[in-house]
Structure formats: C-alpha cells, structure tokens
Amino acid sequence: MKASVIANANIALVKYWGKRNKELMLPQTGSVSMTTEALQAHTTVEFDPKYTEDILIVGGKEYRKGDEEYDDYVSLFLNVVRKMTGNQTKCKIVSNNNFPTAAGLASSAAGFAALAAAVNAALEMGLDGRQLTMLARRGSGSATRSIQGGFVEWHRGEAEDGSDCFAEQIFPPEHWPEFRMVIAVTSKKDKKVKSRAGMAKSVENSPFYESWRELVPKHIDMVKKALADRDFKTLGETAELNALAMHAVAIATNPPIVYWNAGTMDIVHAVMDWRDEGLECYSTIDGGPQVKILCLEKDANDIANRLKQFGNIEDVIITKPGQAARVVDEHLF
Ligand code: PMV
Numbered sequence: 001m002k003a004s005v006i007a008n009a010n011i012a013l014v015k016y017w018g019k020r021n022k023e024l025m026l027p028q029t030g031s032v033s034m035t036t037e038a039l040q041a042h043t044t045v046e047f048d049p050k051y052t053e054d055i056l057i058v059g060g061k062e063y064r065k066g067d068e069e070y071d072d073y074v075s076l077f078l079n080v081v082r083k084m085t086g087n088q089t090k091c092k093i094v095s096n097n098n099f100p101t102a103a104g105l106a107s108s109a110a111g112f113a114a115l116a117a118a119v120n121a122a123l124e125m126g127l128d129g130r131q132l133t134m135l136a137r138r139g140s141g142s143a144t145r146s147i148q149g150g151f152v153e154w155h156r157g158e159a160e161d162g163s164d165c166f167a168e169q170i171f172p173p174e175h176w177p178e179f180r181m182v183i184a185v186t187s188k189k190d191k192k193v194k195s196r197a198g199m200a201k202s203v204e205n206s207p208f209y210e211s212w213r214e215l216v217p218k219h220i221d222m223v224k225k226a227l228a229d230r231d232f233k234t235l236g237e238t239a240e241l242n243a244l245a246m247h248a249v250a251i252a253t254n255p256p257i258v259y260w261n262a263g264t265m266d267i268v269h270a271v272m273d274w275r276d277e278g279l280e281c282y283s284t285i286d287g288g289p290q291v292k293i294l295c296l297e298k299d300a301n302d303i304a305n306r307l308k309q310f311g312n313i314e315d316v317i318i319t320k321p322g323q324a325a326r327v328v329d330e331h332l333f
Helices: 068-085 107-122 129-137 195-205 209-229 232-251 262-276 297-308
Strands: 002-014 019-021 031-047 055-058 061-063 091-097 151-154 167-171 179-185 282-285 291-296 315-319 326-328
Touching: 002 107, 002 209, 002 232, 002 282, 019 195, 031 107, 031 179, 031 209, 031 315, 055 068, 061 068, 068 107, 068 129, 091 107, 107 129, 107 326, 129 167, 151 209, 167 209, 179 297, 195 209, 195 232, 209 232, 232 282, 232 291, 262 282, 262 291, 262 297, 291 297, 297 315
Parallel strands: 055 091
Antiparallel strands: 002 031, 002 326, 031 091, 031 151, 055 061, 151 167, 179 291, 179 315, 282 291
C-alpha cells in the first residue's frame, strides 16, 4: 500500500478564482492552463496499520494536527479518500517540490495532483484519468488540471454533485513545442492570503465578481481557439488581460487581497515596454508575487537574461509544456 508519483505544476492562462461549492470544490467558472515541465512535486504515500495517525512531511518539514496545512488541506482530502474507499488505515506522506512552496508557483496544484495519483495507486482505487482529476480537485481546485499534461481545460460543470466537473487535455505538450513560460521569482516567502480564503472573500464581496463570472467563458473560448491556431498574439493578450482582471477582482475585495510586490510591478511594466520594442511577450500572475512571462522559444533566453538584470528577482526558471502526473518507482522513504 505504497506508491510514488511525480506531478507537475500548472499555470493558468484563464484563471480560476472562486467556488460555487466549497465542500465539493466546484468552481464558479471553468479555466484553462498549461502544465509545466520544470516545476515538479514528488510525493510518496504509504498506508500501513503501523501508523497511529497520519504523518505529513513537505520539503523536510513535518506538519501536525493544529497546522493549517494538516487540518484544512491534507486531513480533509484524506477524509474524502476514506469515505470513497472505506479504508481507515492511517498513512505517511512525504512530498518534495523542486521549487518554492506556497508563493504563487502552484505548489498546491502539483502537490495534490501527486497525492491523489499516489493514493489511487497505493490503495488500488482504479480511478481512470477523468475520475482522478475529480479526486485531485478535492485537495486543491487547480490540482485537477495538473493530473493532465500539455494544455488543459477544467470544465466548470453544471451538476450540483460535481459529476461533470473535471479536467481534460485540450492539446498535448507536442502541439506547441516552442511555447515557453519564463518564471520570475520575486519572493520566496509564503503568501499571506491563501487562494482558498482569498477567493471565498472575493465571491462574497468583490464588487467586480459578477463581471468576472461573465468574462471568463469568453476568455476560455478565445484562449482555446488561439491554442488551436497557435496564435501567440491572441493567446498572450487574452491571458494577460485575464490575469489582471482576476487581480482587479482580488484587490477590490474587502479586506483587499494584493499579491503583488514592487518586483511584480516592475516586471509587468517591463513586459509591456519590451512588447512596444517588438519583443513578443505577455505576463500572467497567480495568487502570489511571481510573474510568469509567456513567450516563444526564440525569445526565452533573451527574456531570462533581461530579468536577471533586475535587482529584486531571486530566481528565473524557463519552462515548456510538460507531461501528466505519473507513477514512479522512486520512493522518498
Ligand atoms: O487551487 P488553488 O486553491 O490553489 O487556487 C488557484 C488559484 C490561482 O492560482 C490564482 C488561479 C489558477 O487558476 O490557478
């Protein structure tokens, strides 16, 4: 009853910001993402009667009862699994990311996709790809998309029980092998407001929430068409507008959710200036201060070198479209 999985983080091109059902983790809108090649979570889970309680170790740090990560995230997820399988055996989970955790680099997406796929293998649950996206969703909404590789759509669904809310690959990584994201890490500190709490407040009181709900389906159609046509300009423009609209919704929430720091803003402006100079690039930002720059392979190194000139950037990572979550032989314990 032991299995290991590597799952890759995904970055949304059309963002998810808000749930319509908190328990089932059903979103208010659909979303579209790219699974990255470079950002990976490696997770091992073992269910064994020798464990008297669930053990969680992420990046060498042990989390216990009373810690938010343990109580509000992993325990809730394991409850879902125990209800599905009837198996009450306790487990040990060890997970390592090759990138900073909880700072807007989709660590929960990679982590819960890896955990869901590892639990499925360890307990021989026999879930197929679609069912696995639905299980990963119960850990973290965006994790549903990291089960799949390449370019992925998370369907909002209509059913109240969530039975039509799943993620599906739109195009494999090879569809657009020149597509790149250059990730600028402006701070490695944990974010102050977790996405889950932030988006709940936005749904509750952001004056722009209704406009966001109406805007997202249009952006999804535009991004899917731009992906199909490999139309980089439309894709980049739409993704950048979508991210800024999401942050406008968040900033107007009470209390305000401002994920940006000075480095974030410097890069957003620089990307607009570079574009005016003829360099094809667009920015997107998630629930944290990091900026991901969308570009094509021919410009990726140039953009990375320009970013390295900024004083306030801690790391630059170039990534292309990556693969789906997969079971691996290498156990972490
Ligand atoms: O799945 P969560 O709770 O980590 O929320 C992710 C929210 C964003 O990263 C900001 C947007 C997205 O679609 O990934």
